[in-house]
Amino acid sequence: MTGLCDGRVVVVTGAGRGLGRAHALAFAAEGAKVVVNDLGVGPGGDGGSLGPAQLVVDEIVAAGGEAVAHGGDIATTEGAASLVAAALEGFGRLDTLVNNAGFLRDRMLVNLDEDDWDAVMRVHLKGHFLPLRHAVAHWRAEAKAGRAPVARVVNTSSGAGLLGSVGQGNYSAAKAGIVGLTLVAAEETGRYGVQVNAIAPAARTRMTEQTFARTMAAPGEGGFDAMAPENVSPLVVWLGSAASDGVTGRVFEVEAGRITVMEGWRPGPTADRGARWAPGEAGEAVRKLLARAEPAQPVYGAR
Structure with missing residues (x-):
């Protein structure tokens, strides 16, 4: 390892298993001190235990690194505040926040209960906002005190948030x-020395085991396991390091050995009448514009 994150203190949410665990171990291997957050809940958000987070801490310590476990609910103000406090009290600083925690409550829209909607919005969207808010408040105070941080935030979106996914209306909306949130935070916090980016990862975790069931069986040529969560972590570590200077407000799709810069909504073909359209004229103009536009990308799971 290169020591890319020597001296940095990194918080990773949802780090007891899957992608979060892989990120925590990868940061530690590059010299970071890690706060491992995890509620220890099931794939649908049920139950709870500090056990998974502590196991990852034990792995890091056994390898010669430094880490502490945090079992607070980061989708609450108290939990998010205590997460930042765990870094400051445990290691004296905070440099990088990786928002990764989440679970699924998949249903087709007509079967999607309000509770399923609220639970997914809470853990993914609110669970990103609150840790981000408390971390940025700390970094702003540092900047105003003349201690300009070299701070990094890596948020976790999804291809479902970029293109949509059948049966995942709640998850797709949260990830979008x-x-x-990433784009706004990058613009608002840059003045404090904070860079904010997002990834849209594809990897084998408890959340995706059904999706990737066909590709889980065996590694490919050379023993490369394309769906291993560890394939995503190198980009996250780099984005969370000082080496990523100048990279902010971006979304990266990352899967296996592939990294793609995702380019979002941009103006396409335009028609300007210079006056109010009649409904039929507007419709005719739209059809002409669509004929010139790039075709829409298909929603995941679309027939």
Whole structure:
């Protein structure tokens, strides 16, 4: 390892398993001190235990690194505040926040209960906002005190948030919201020395085991396991390091050995009448514009 994150203190939410665990271990391997947050809940948000977070801490310590476990609910003000406090009290500083925690409550829209909607919005969207808010408040105070931080935030969106996913209306909406939050946060916090980016990862975790069931069986040529969560972590570590200077407000799709800069909504073909359209004229103009536009990307799971 190169020591890319020597001296940095990194918080990773949802780090007891899957992608979060891979991120925490990868940061530690590059010299970071890590706060490992996890509620220890099931794939649908049920139950809870500090056990998974502590196991990751034990792995890091056994490898010669430094880490502490945090079992607070980061979708509450108290939990998010205590998360930042855990970094400051445990290691004296905070440099990087990786928002990763989440779970699924998949249903087709006509079967999607309000509770399923609220639970997914809470853990993904609110669970990104509150840790981000408390971390930025700390970094702003540092900047105003003349201690300009080299701070990094890596948020976790999804291809579902970029293109939509059949049967995941709640998850897709939450992950799309994370992209919007990322763009606003990058613009608002840059003055304090904070860079904010998002990833849209594809990897084998408890949340995706059904989706990737066909690709889970065996590694490919050379023993490369394309769906291993560890494939995503190198980009996250780099984005969370000082080496990513100048990269902010971006969304990256990352899967296996592939990294893609995702380019969002941009103006396409335009018609300007210079006056109010009649409904039929507006419709005719739209059809002409669509004929010149790039075709829409298909929603995941679309037939």
